[in-house]
Amino acid sequence: GENVEQHPSTLSVQEGDSAVIKCTYSDSASNYFPWYKQELGKRPQLIIDIRSNVGEKKDQRIAVTLNKTAKHFSLHITETQPEDSAVYFCAASEAAGNKLTFGGGTRVLVKP
């Protein structure tokens, strides 16, 4: 089955700096890659997603890039703010059906 690796596990940045989280996946048939943000004690919330026919997608201060050849995708957060502090999860969807496999998560701390 699919295996998703996520790095780093923790990330501390100064407010205003950029944060980058990287994920790799194993199943070349995966075609859907969402990113979720989870604040302490809350539910995971989708912040952005990308499909295999697109190399990059941007939404205000967040962007995702996808390299299908290398089987990796990344989340970029620019101009970080304290409210960006949370755990971020990447995920990949197998080609058949709608089954998501999640990475291990990255705890991001934005220091004011």
Add this chain to the structure above:
Amino acid sequence: DAGVIQSPRHEVTEMGQEVTLRCKPISGHDYLFWYRQTMMRGLELLIYFNNNVPIDDSGMPEDRFSAKMPNASFSTLKIQPSEPRDSAVYFCASSWTGNQPQHFGDGTRLSIL
């Protein structure tokens, strides 16, 4: 839309007791997922349904776990008998169709003493 609704929000029970977690998906969503989240194992998919039919239950830990979806607006996850290692946050999520975003409920925090 009220989003995915889970109940109870918190459950504390003793080892050996039966536990039933409930989920109401977003109206019109055809897919329903049950996840378990722990510090050690992260977010794990337990089982998912399409149009009320279980499609993949390979993530269900063992026979003590069972899930049903009797209709499009209700699903249960049952643990019988419960054990302390079942302590976790259990999330339900739903999506409109294949490869569409999954929307999570607020979760049930389960503690087995």
